Amino acid sequence: xxxxxxxxxxxxxxxxxxxxxxxxxxxxxxxxxxxxxxxxxxxxxxxxxxxxxxxxxxxxxxxxxxxxxxxxxxxxxxxxxxxxxxxxxxxxxxxxxxxxxxxxxxxxxxxxxxxxxxxxxxxxxxxxxxxxxxxxxxxx
Amino acid sequence: xxxxxxxxxxxxxxxxxxxxxxxxxxxxxxxxxxxxxxxxxxxxxxxxxxxxxxxxxxxxxxxxxxxxxxxxxxxxxxxxxxxxxxxxxxxxxxxx
Numbered sequence: 001x002x003x004x005x006x007x008x009x010x011x012x013x014x015x016x017x018x019x020x021x022x023x024x025x026x027x028x029x030x031x032x033x034x035x036x037x038x039x040x041x042x043x044x045x046x047x048x049x050x051x052x053x054x055x056x057x058x059x060x061x062x063x064x065x066x067x068x069x070x071x072x073x074x075x076x077x078x079x080x081x082x083x084x085x086x087x088x089x090x091x092x093x094x095x096x097x098x099x100x101x102x103x104x105x106x107x108x109x110x111x112x113x114x115x116x117x118x119x120x121x122x123x124x125x126x127x128x129x130x131x132x133x134x135x136x137x138x139x140x
Numbered sequence: 141x142x143x144x145x146x147x148x149x150x151x152x153x154x155x156x157x158x159x160x161x162x163x164x165x166x167x168x169x170x171x172x173x174x175x176x177x178x179x180x181x182x183x184x185x186x187x188x189x190x191x192x193x194x195x196x197x198x199x200x201x202x203x204x205x206x207x208x209x210x211x212x213x214x215x216x217x218x219x220x221x222x223x224x225x226x227x228x229x230x231x232x233x234x235x236x
Contacts, residue, residue: 016149039213
């Protein structure tokens with residue numbers, strides 16, 4: 001049976017820490033070990049940071065919704081914002097041999113998650129789907 | 141320099157300010173102690189990369205010390221463990 005938890009926050013970087021704590025609780029409940037939980041939390045942090053930076057251009061009072069779906073096999077996160085639609089074709093991680101600040105967030109998200117998909121709204125808003133397979137034998 | 145607490149989009153500008161001040165003074169060897177940092181995201185890495193590059197421009201160096209396991213993992217995931225000198229602690233960094 002699928003269980004859904006929705007987290008809502010505003011696009012204030014000061015709230016990222018609280019978001020991480022909530023996501024860590026969801027991951028632990030879904031049966032992930034501490035190490036994988038840390039990596040999933042990092043991916044969510046990077047995704048929210050990108051929303052604040054790119055979709056909301058640092059406005060700190062806009063909506064971010066994180067829907068966490070715990071299915072028997074996967075943990076799925078759906079992040080929604082009402083910001084500027086991204087050009088999905090341009091969302092890429094930078095090559096790691098280029099040593100420069102920035103561009104690592106997408107790489108980290110892709111390396112942690114099993115499946116990542118971006119969907120931009122026609123007029124406004126974005127949706128990011130991230131899937132990660134739950135450990136075998138997880139309860140709930 | 142010593143950093144304490146989680147380093148993310150919210151807190152990394154403070155760390156950047158301190159590093160940039162040391163760079164402005166052309167400090168020859170900057171050691172960033174991360175013992176008190178339980179979490180770091182790519183915003184923190186970006187500050188360190190920027191510091192490393194700018195140090196290199198005047199012939200200085202920037203290294204990190206006392207990196208906790210979960211922060212080390214972020215360095216490893218991004219292969220920055222091959223770019224930064226990572227010391228076990230500040231004493232080891234100073235000894236070199």
